[in-house]
Amino acid sequence: MEAKIRRTEVAISLVLRIGVIVSVLIITVGLVVMFAHHSAYLPITGGTSYHNLTSPTTPFPHSFTALRHSIAAGEGQGIIVLGVMILVLTPVIRVAVGVLAFLNEKDVPMALVTFIVLVVLVGSFFLAQG
């Protein structure tokens, strides 16, 4: 039993670690691509101000269609958003792995609790769309 609980901890820790590493790598690639495409962003003084990129009217992908087009066009911004999405999905996958882990421990009450959390979480994503 102890070994199974330990395995749950290691599995959950591993999911979090992989999610974090993958998202950092993708976000870093996105940043590099963005700066490579926009040489005007690179000087340390003068030139473009960052305010143009951080104002409420700055264009960046915020729908799945726009994101797909942005990544297909090889834009750094789109790649960054993809990396951020993987970061956001990491806790959700962690909950899903929790359900499986508790089932493996034959702990039905906890598996049920975790499953409800997963349903609420996935439901919130769909509600956000509608």
Added chain:
Amino acid sequence: MTPIDFVVSLALISVAAGVLGSLIGLGGGVVIVPVLTLLYHVDIRLAIGASIVSVIATSSGAAAAYVRERMTNLRAGMFLELATTTGALSGAYLTTLLPTRFLFAFFGLVLAYSSFATFRRRHYAEPLTVSNDRLANYFNLHGSYYDPAEQREISYKVVGTKPGLALMYLAGLVSALLGIGSGALKVPAMDSAMHLPMKVSSATSNFMIGVTAAASAGIYFIRGQIDPIIAAPVAIGVLVGATFGARLLGRVKSRTIRLVFVVVLVVISLEMLQKGFFP
């Protein structure tokens, strides 16, 4: 300031936010929102979007280590997520019903009381050895962890599951309504109401805030509040900071963690009270 200066300086500040956020279980948002709005003059809506990213980054970055080291109470965390996620979901519907000013005033008072309650418990170092809490016993939410600072294994029992659940529901509600303070109520709920050791409360809050934040991240993305040039340095910086902070928690004394937490909580509650009473 050019874009490269912005990205590099924000990433460095985010490292500090990640260390602090992972240490006291609050997430990096406490630092990120004021820094972005006051220092960089970024629109508050984009700052809140970046804050959500920083909370998830702190949570996943630190929890990977905390879970492996058994500092997180996995079962208690997952059990309590039942209340935080439903709280966050109902909060998304209440946003338009209640005036924001009232919410800030109300939660400012709640947090002021929580910081007092957390401070008052500073002399209670020894955890409970018995529990009559039926829910805690049924789901076996009790646990133990190895404390490197004290160099011994510490076993503890959990009580007050029902008030804990109620506070967690409130924590989910407030994070969905105001976009901040998701961990600010979680730590006192586990520390004061459920009697978990301070370090376990912090590590478990850290574990949970990622899920609470993920529940509202979808809506922030669709609303266009996640600006990649802000999110990228925040995510990378906070992840680096949180990985470092997670190594620190074990070595620091519980009392120190508690005091740092109380100071930060007092600052947040004053900030909320100001927004509620003198907007």
